[in-house]
Amino acid sequence: MKTKKSANFSEWYTELIKEAELADIRYNVKGFVVFLPWSVMTMMKMYRIYETELEKTGHLPAWFPALIPERNFHLESKHVEGFTPEVFWVTEAGGNKLEERLAMRPTSETAMYQMYSLWIQGMKDLPLKIYHSSQVWRHETKATRPFIRSREFHWIESHDVFATRAEAVAQVHEDMEMARLAITEKFCVPFLFFRRPQWDKFPGADDTFAADTLMPDGKVLQLPSTHLLGQNFSKPFNIKFLDEKGESQYAYQTCYGPAISRIYAAVISVNGDDKGLVLPSCLAPTTVMIIPIYKKGGEEAVLAKCAAIEKNFKDAGMKCAIDRSENTPGFKFNHWELKGIPVRVEIGGREAESGELTVAVRDTGEKTKIHESKLVLEIPRLLSEMDKRLGAKSKAGFEGKIRDAKTMDELNKVLEVGGFARAPWCSTGFDGKQCADEIKAKTTGDVRGTLFGKDEKPEAGAVCIHCGKSATEVVYIARQY
Amino acid sequence: MKTKKSANFSEWYTELIKEAELADIRYNVKGFVVFLPWSVMTMMKMYRIYETELEKTGHLPAWFPALIPERNFHLESKHVEGFTPEVFWVTEAGGNKLEERLAMRPTSETAMYQMYSLWIQGMKDLPLKIYHSSQVWRHETKATRPFIRSREFHWIESHDVFATRAEAVAQVHEDMEMARLAITEKFCVPFLFFRRPQWDKFPGADDTFAADTLMPDGKVLQLPSTHLLGQNFSKPFNIKFLDEKGESQYAYQTCYGPAISRIYAAVISVNGDDKGLVLPSCLAPTTVMIIPIYKKGGEEAVLAKCAAIEKNFKDAGMKCAIDRSENTPGFKFNHWELKGIPVRVEIGGREAESGELTVAVRDTGEKTKIHESKLVLEIPRLLSEMDKRLGAKSKAGFEGKIRDAKTMDELNKVLEVGGFARAPWCSTGFDGKQCADEIKAKTTGDVRGTLFGKDEKPEAGAVCIHCGKSATEVVYIARQY
Numbered sequence: 006m007k008t009k010k011s012a013n014f015s016e017w018y019t020e021l022i023k024e025a026e027l028a029d030i031r032y033n034v035k036g037f038v039v040f041l042p043w044s045v046m047t048m049m050k051m052y053r054i055y056e057t058e059l060e061k062t063g064h065l066p067a068w069f070p071a072l073i074p075e076r077n078f079h080l081e082s083k084h085v086e087g088f089t090p091e092v093f094w095v096t097e098a099g100g101n102k103l104e105e106r107l108a109m110r111p112t113s114e115t116a117m118y119q120m121y122s123l124w125i126q127g128m129k130d131l132p133l134k135i136y137h138s139s140q141v142w143r144h145e146t147k148a149t150r151p152f153i154r155s156r157e158f159h160w161i162e163s164h165d166v167f168a169t170r171a172e173a174v175a176q177v178h179e180d181m182e183m184a185r186l187a188i189t190e191k192f193c194v195p196f197l198f199f200r201r202p203q204w205d206k207f208p209g210a211d212d213t214f215a216a217d218t219l220m221p222d223g224k225v226l227q228l229p230s231t232h233l234l235g236q237n238f239s240k241p242f243n244i245k246f247l248d249e250k251g252e253s254q255y256a257y258q259t260c261y262g263p264a265i266s267r268i269y270a271a272v273i274s275v276n277g278d279d280k281g282l283v284l285p286s287c288l289a290p291t292t293v294m295i296i297p298i299y300k301k302g303g304e305e306a307v308l309a310k311c312a313a314i315e316k317n318f319k320d321a322g323m324k325c326a327i328d329r330s331e332n333t334p335g336f337k338f339n340h341w342e343l344k345g346i347p348v349r350v351e352i353g354g355r356e357a358e359s360g361e362l363t364v365a366v367r368d369t370g371e372k373t374k375i376h377e378s379k380l381v382l383e384i385p386r387l388l389s390e391m392d393k394r395l396g397a398k399s400k401a402g403f404e405g406k407i408r409d410a411k412t413m414d415e416l417n418k419v420l421e422v423g424g425f426a427r428a429p430w431c432s433t434g435f436d437g438k439q440c441a442d443e444i445k446a447k448t449t450g451d452v453r454g455t456l457f458g459k460d461e462k463p464e465a466g467a468v469c470i471h472c473g474k475s476a477t478e479v480v481y482i483a484r485q486y
Numbered sequence: 487m488k489t490k491k492s493a494n495f496s497e498w499y500t501e502l503i504k505e506a507e508l509a510d511i512r513y514n515v516k517g518f519v520v521f522l523p524w525s526v527m528t529m530m531k532m533y534r535i536y537e538t539e540l541e542k543t544g545h546l547p548a549w550f551p552a553l554i555p556e557r558n559f560h561l562e563s564k565h566v567e568g569f570t571p572e573v574f575w576v577t578e579a580g581g582n583k584l585e586e587r588l589a590m591r592p593t594s595e596t597a598m599y600q601m602y603s604l605w606i607q608g609m610k611d612l613p614l615k616i617y618h619s620s621q622v623w624r625h626e627t628k629a630t631r632p633f634i635r636s637r638e639f640h641w642i643e644s645h646d647v648f649a650t651r652a653e654a655v656a657q658v659h660e661d662m663e664m665a666r667l668a669i670t671e672k673f674c675v676p677f678l679f680f681r682r683p684q685w686d687k688f689p690g691a692d693d694t695f696a697a698d699t700l701m702p703d704g705k706v707l708q709l710p711s712t713h714l715l716g717q718n719f720s721k722p723f724n725i726k727f728l729d730e731k732g733e734s735q736y737a738y739q740t741c742y743g744p745a746i747s748r749i750y751a752a753v754i755s756v757n758g759d760d761k762g763l764v765l766p767s768c769l770a771p772t773t774v775m776i777i778p779i780y781k782k783g784g785e786e787a788v789l790a791k792c793a794a795i796e797k798n799f800k801d802a803g804m805k806c807a808i809d810r811s812e813n814t815p816g817f818k819f820n821h822w823e824l825k826g827i828p829v830r831v832e833i834g835g836r837e838a839e840s841g842e843l844t845v846a847v848r849d850t851g852e853k854t855k856i857h858e859s860k861l862v863l864e865i866p867r868l869l870s871e872m873d874k875r876l877g878a879k880s881k882a883g884f885e886g887k888i889r890d891a892k893t894m895d896e897l898n899k900v901l902e903v904g905g906f907a908r909a910p911w912c913s914t915g916f917d918g919k920q921c922a923d924e925i926k927a928k929t930t931g932d933v934r935g936t937l938f939g940k941d942e943k944p945e946a947g948a949v950c951i952h953c954g955k956s957a958t959e960v961v962y963i964a965r966q967y
Contacts, residue, residue, distance in 0.1 A: 031604060032597075034553050034588060039601055042546035042616070049547060065523035066530060070638055071552075071590075071621060072515050072574070093553070094578040095590065099625035100571055107515060109552075109576065109590070116513075120520055123512060135523070140552060144580035157551055 006343065009279045014222040018150075018274060025282050025343050027273070028151035036149045036156030043344060044152070044269060046290035048159065051265050051272075052138055054191055054287065055161055058183045064134040064163055069116045071139075072107040077115035080241040084114060087208025091143040093156075109142040114209070114234075114260060117164050118242035125166060125256060127247045132172060136163035152270035153226065153486055160264040166244060166256045173233055173257035177214060180231035180261040181457065184216050187263075188228060193285045193395040194218055194271045195403040196228055197425075199454035199481060202433040202441065207260075211235035217453055217483070218271050219406050223423010225453065225483040226271055229263040273345075275399050282345025283368050285395055286388040293318055293325040293384065294346045298334045298353035310357035314350065314377060321381045342367065347388055350380070366391050368398075407481075413447070416470060416482060420450045425483045427461075429476030431469035440471040450482040487824065490760045495703040499631075499755060506763050506824050508754070509632035517630045517637030524825060525633070525750060527771035529640065532746050532753075533619055535672055535768065536642055539664045545615040545644055550597045552620075553588040558596035561722040565595060568689025572624040574637075590623040595690070595715075595741060598645050599723035606647060606737060608728045613653060617644035633751035634707065634967055641745040647725060647737045654714055654738040658695060661712035661742040662938065665697050668744075669709060674766045674876040675699055675752045676884040677709055678906075680935035680962060683914040683922065688741075692716040698934055698964070699752050700887050704904015706934065706966040707752055710744040754826075756880050763826025764849050766876055767869040774799055774806040774865065775827045779815045779834035791838035795831065795858060802862045823848060828869055831861070847872050849879075888962075894928070897951060897963060901931050906964045908942075910957030912950035921952040931963040 006024060008017040022028050027044040040048070056066070072095060078085045088111045095107040110116060117135070125133060138161045149155045163180075167173045181198050188194050196218040206213040207230065215230035239245070239255040248254050276283040286292060295315055299307040311327045318325035328337045334351070341349060351363040360377040364384070368391050375383050406424025410416040419426035431437050433455055441452040455461065455478050463476035470476075487505060491498045503509050508525040521529070537547070553576060559566045569592045576588040591597060598616070606614060619642045630636045644661075648654045662679050669675050677699040687694040688711065696711035720726070720736040729735050757764040767773060776796055780788040792808045799806035809818045815832070822830060832844040832853075841858040845865070849872050856864050887905025891897040900907035912918050914936055922933040936942065936959050944957035951957075 029601060029604070031601070032551055033555055033558070033600065034551060037551040037553060039551065040549035042548050045547045045549055048549075066526045067523050068521035068526055068529075068640065070513055070515060070518040070520070071623070072518060072638070074514055077514070090581055092579070093576045093588075095574045096577045097575040097587075098573070099627065106578070107574075119514065120510060120512070123510070142552070146580065157553070159549065 006279060006281055010221060010277060011279075014220065014274070017277075021273065021277060021281060022151050025345070030151060034156075036145060038151045038155055040159075040266070043290060047272075047284065047288045048265050048269050050288050051187075051192070051268060052161070055187050055263055055265070056136070056138065058187050059136045059161070059163060062134070062179055062183060063132070064136045064165075067135050067137055068139075069110075069113050069120075069137055071110055073110055073113075073116045075106045075108060077119060078108060080115065081209045081238055083237075084209040088112065088143075091145065093142045093144060110139075111141055111143045112262070113137060113139075113141075113162055114164070114238060118238050118244060118258075121164075121166055122243045122245070125244055125246050128168060128249065131166060131168045131246060131256065132176075133166040134163065135165070136161055152266050152273075155266075158264055159266040160262055163261045165259045165261075166239075167258070168246065168248065168254070168256065170235065170257045173235070173259050176259045177212075177231045177233050180229070180259070181214060181216070184229045184263065188216070188268060188271075190396070191285065191287055192268065192272050193392065193399050194228070194268070194275050195400045197481070198457040200433070200457055201230075201454040202437060202452055202480075203435050204438040204441065205452075205454070207232040209234060209237050211237065214457055215454075217481075218275065219403055219424055219483070220271070220274050220486065223406060223484070225425075225451070225485040226267070226274075227485070228268055228271060229261065231261040232259060234258040234260060275402075276395055277345075278368075280339070281343035283395065284345040284347065285392050286347045287392075289324070289345060289347050291324045291326050291346055292388065293323060293348045293350060294341045295325065295327040295350045295352060296334055296337050296341075297327065297329070298351055300354070303354045306357045307352055307354060311352050314352065314362070314380065317377075317381055318384075323381075323384070338365075347391060348384055368394055410470060410482070411467070413470060416444075416450065417448055420448055420482070420484055423484075425453070425481045426450070428470040428480055428482055429463040429467035430478045430480040431472055431474045431476060433478055433480060440469060444471055444482065448482075449484055451485045453481045453483060453485075455480055487760060487762055491702055491758060492760075495701065495755070498758075498760075502754065502758060502762060503632050506826070511632060515637075517626060519632045519636055521640075521747070524771060528753075528765065528769045529746050529750050531769050532668075532673070532749060533642070536664075536668050536744055536746070537617070537619065539668055540617045540642070540644055543615070543660055543664060544613070545617045545646075548616050548618055549620075550591075550594050550601075550618055552591055554591055554594075554597045556587045556589060558600060559589060561596065562690045562719055564718075565690040569593065569624075572626065574623045574625060591620075592622055592624045593743070594618060594620075594622075594643055595645070595719060599719050599725060599739075602645075602647060603724045603726070606725055606727050609649060609730065612647060612649045612727060612737065613657075614647040615644065616646070617642055633747050633754075636747075639745055640747040641743055644742045646740045646742075647720075648739070649727065649729065649735070649737065651716065651738045654716070654740050657740045658693075658712045658714050661710070661740070662695060662697070665710045665744065669697070669749060669752075671877070672766065672768055673749065673753050674873065674880050675709070675749070675756050676881045678962070679938040681914070681938050682711075682935045683918060683933055683961075684916050685919040685922065686933075686935070688713040690715060690718050692718065695938055696935075698962075699756065700884055700905055700964070701752070701755050701967065704887060704965070706906075706932070706964040707748070707755075708966070709749055709752060710742065712742040713740060715739040715741060756883075757876055758826075759849075761820070762824030764876065765826040765828065766873050767828045768873075770805075770826060770828050772805045772807050772827055773869065774804055774829045774831060775822045776806065776808040776831045776833060777815055777818050777822075778808065778810070779832060781835070784835045787838045788833055788835060792833050795833065795843070795861065798858075798862055799865075804862075804865070819846075828872060829865055849875055891951060891963070892948070894951060897925075897931065898929055901929055901963070901965055904965070906934070906962045907931065909951040909961055909963055910944040910948035911959045911961040912953055912955045912957060914959055914961060921950060925952055925963065929963075930965055932966045934962045934964060934966075936961055
């Protein structure tokens with residue numbers, strides 16, 4: 006890596022994607038990239054971890070079609086308004102023009118809910134909790150960047166149906182907790198969940214809660230969002246059930262969308278360093294890389310020891326490899342640090358003889374001597390310590406970027422250094438939209454909403470940071486990707 | 487199940503899809519279905535098993551875009567001719583008409599190989615072995631059926647590049663062996679690999695080898711095919727490398743496409759029975775279903791025992807559930823047999839007391855008494871025995887459906903009862919196409935090609951079953967899906 010992360014995050018990111026071979030941006034459709042093996046191996050792990058969490062909370066997998074008839078879109082008016090401008094339309098197939106345009110799914114509400122109306126009849130069919138791991142396509146007009154924003158992205162969407170609004174609200178909370186368990190606890194990426202202002206909700210939702218993390222440049226990246234749809238879709242899509250009294254009721258719905266490719270962007274940005282990728286141990290494609298170091302004539306003993314150690318790791322269920330290439334040890338150290346391998350084991354002639362091996366951990370670069378007989382027990386401890394450090398470091402970095410701002414001057418200063426400004430605010434109802442629009446125009450800062458789970462109140466007598474009216478809420482403002 | 491598999495396979499299949507809730511055909515785009523949780527849970531396992539095999543043979547995963555510019559298609563003339571009639575075209579996006587049509591991938595050669603030409607420069611870049619688990623879209627004109635043939639299907643495609651033709655040929659053999667390991671050994675579906683006649687190759691291939699299994703009605707279903715592409719794509723896509731002498735050479739390529747959703751069709755058709763699904767143990771979404779049986783007042787002891795047994799199974803890493811619904815035990819037995827759960831454990835009041843539980847295995851329906859203390863050891867043995875029986879049964883069924891036919895009369899008879907006719911043949915080169923076309927017209931039988939791996943020769947003096955010219959080959963003829 007030529008560029009230091011702290012010196013220029015944007016250049017560092019672009020360089021990392023290329024040097025660590027994470028994505029190739031030369032594909033010849035604008036806004037589409039090829040995701041390369043090193044990122045895909047990690048994203049496949051992320052999918053499995055997230056899918057496991059979804060299954061633990063009672064979700065079942067299903068696969069819905071990628072194509073949605075145009076008429077389905079028109080059933081929910083805000084939804085069609087929100088998504089139609091971004092749709093890729095199929096208009097020809099099998100050599101003929103189609104009678105009706107088919108949308109490549111930008112999200113699957115309108116594909117799934119017509120089926121839900123067939124599947125749900127009574128209380129016994131509820132709750133219905135389904136997830137689908139898939140890709141979606143959106144003709145983004147904002148600048149695209151690999152993993153952060155592209156016209157094709159890889160995500161999971163879950164769509165749940167309940168008999169009562171209370172259960173739907175509980176689901177939204179469960180979705181948020183699941184995001185914390187996966188993304189913060191396992192992937193070492195902290196975030197806050199905000200209740201989005203009314204003007205920034207998912208098209209068709211009653212309420213939207215979205216996770217915002219901070220990238221190293223202090224700009225916000227939106228991670229999963231979960232939406233309380235209420236009965237907004239169940240009515241047009243006719244999702245009804247007979248309640249205990251035999252009366253027909255419209256169901257309550259939620260939907261949730263963890264975008265794996267975007268979460269990956271956060272994982273590599275938040276945890277990476279000047280040497281390249283730093284991956285939490287559960288996400289590394291390979292956990293241990295063994296580097297043989299020998300002089301001419303010493304190959305045999307060293308390589309035999311490497312192979313024996315590799316076997317030990319594999320028998321213990323760890324992903325391990327030996328770099329047998331002809332590159333120098335120094336080149337190999339740099340290369341596997343760039344790739345984010347958590348643990349490097351160096352084996353030279355002396356190590357092969359004594360069995361005291363040199364072990365380096367990726368995040369600190371610290372080297373320890375560990376006897377080969379203890380390796381399989383000691384490495385998991387080193388990994389778990391590394392994961393804890395990564396979690397603590399990213400948390401501290403995140404928390405240090407939340408600052409109070411009570412005046413526009415203070416807001417400007419906070420946005421300049423990056424991170425969240427916590428500000429008194431007039432209203433996150435539609436009333437407050439004008440203030441938000443004007444702030445956006447003046448500062449390029451976005452009003453992200455009110456913090457979920459902590460009923461933050463403005464101080465007595467506080468006024469809206471923009472209009473000066475009496476403040477009723479505390480909002481977070483930040484520049485976003 | 488109302489319909490017996492042996493009485494009317496086609497009706498049985500349709501009924502099974504519906505009753506066991508495997509797919510919903512009511513989605514409102516023609517030729518597209520919704521894959522329901524019970525089939526998706528199994529197909530996800532199939533993906534992982536196949537991906538593991540691909541990784542063992544040195545393949546790495548990557549994700550390529552779903553959209554391919556029209557110009558890419560035109561680079562290889564046979565390929566464009568073969569696939570263009572089936573393409574779904576995107577012509578509008580973001581509210582505008584596109585300057586160039588974008589194909590929803592029917593297969594990914596033309597998306598991947600332009601990138602390969604950027605990635606491959608020298609010997610160090612070879613071999614390149616990449617797989618992508620994805621969906622593809624083809625506007626099929628044949629009648630669609632869930633899993634067997636639809637306009638969207640779920641598959642894996644692997645695309646490999648080598649310096650020499652010999653390595654490419656070896657890869658094709660490796661692909662076939664991998665299919666055997668996964669599909670026959672693990673999924674209990676036998677097949678034969680045929681070298682397809684010249685007129686029936688993959689568009690753009692030098693040679694195509696395809697696995698044909700037999701459905702219970704005696705018709706052939708094509709499973710994975712692997713293709714020796716030679717230099718047919720490397721030339722137009724400019725995939726070149728510098729060899730040891732520093733000379734620029736076109737690379738040799740292969741591609742391979744296991745269609746998971748179609749293999750699933752074979753798994754359920756070949757192994758299923760009159761009661762419904764029979765799944766090899768590695769593919770069952772849940773391995774053990776515990777059925778509590780109690781009279782009023784006896785619930786507590788029985789349910790406590792069920793929970794204890796469930797915990798034992800889960801601790802041992804087995805997927806296990808208790809059917810706590812209010813249905814009768816008889817209803818539950820039928821229901822989980824329909825769903826193909828491999829092992830049922832019945833726990834009534836007497837069983838709860840004595841610890842001697844009743845265990846039924848899905849394929850034979852046989853019941854055994856097993857003491858709870860031995861359950862966790864005994865069930866894996868029962869499962870492994872069941873898997874062996876399924877494998878042996880499907881193999882015997884398959885082998886019994888291969889018959890010799892030396893005359894058109896004999897051919898008609900073989901096709902009537904179903905299965906393969908093994909027949910002397912003039913030529914699987916383009917010379918033989920007319921015979922094949924005429925046979926197809928007369929009998930609806932398809933010439934599947936020559937058996938791979940066994941150099942079958944016609945008897946001395948044998949003549950082509952159709953034209954009467956001297957026979958040079960032995961081909962297999964069957965009706966196909």
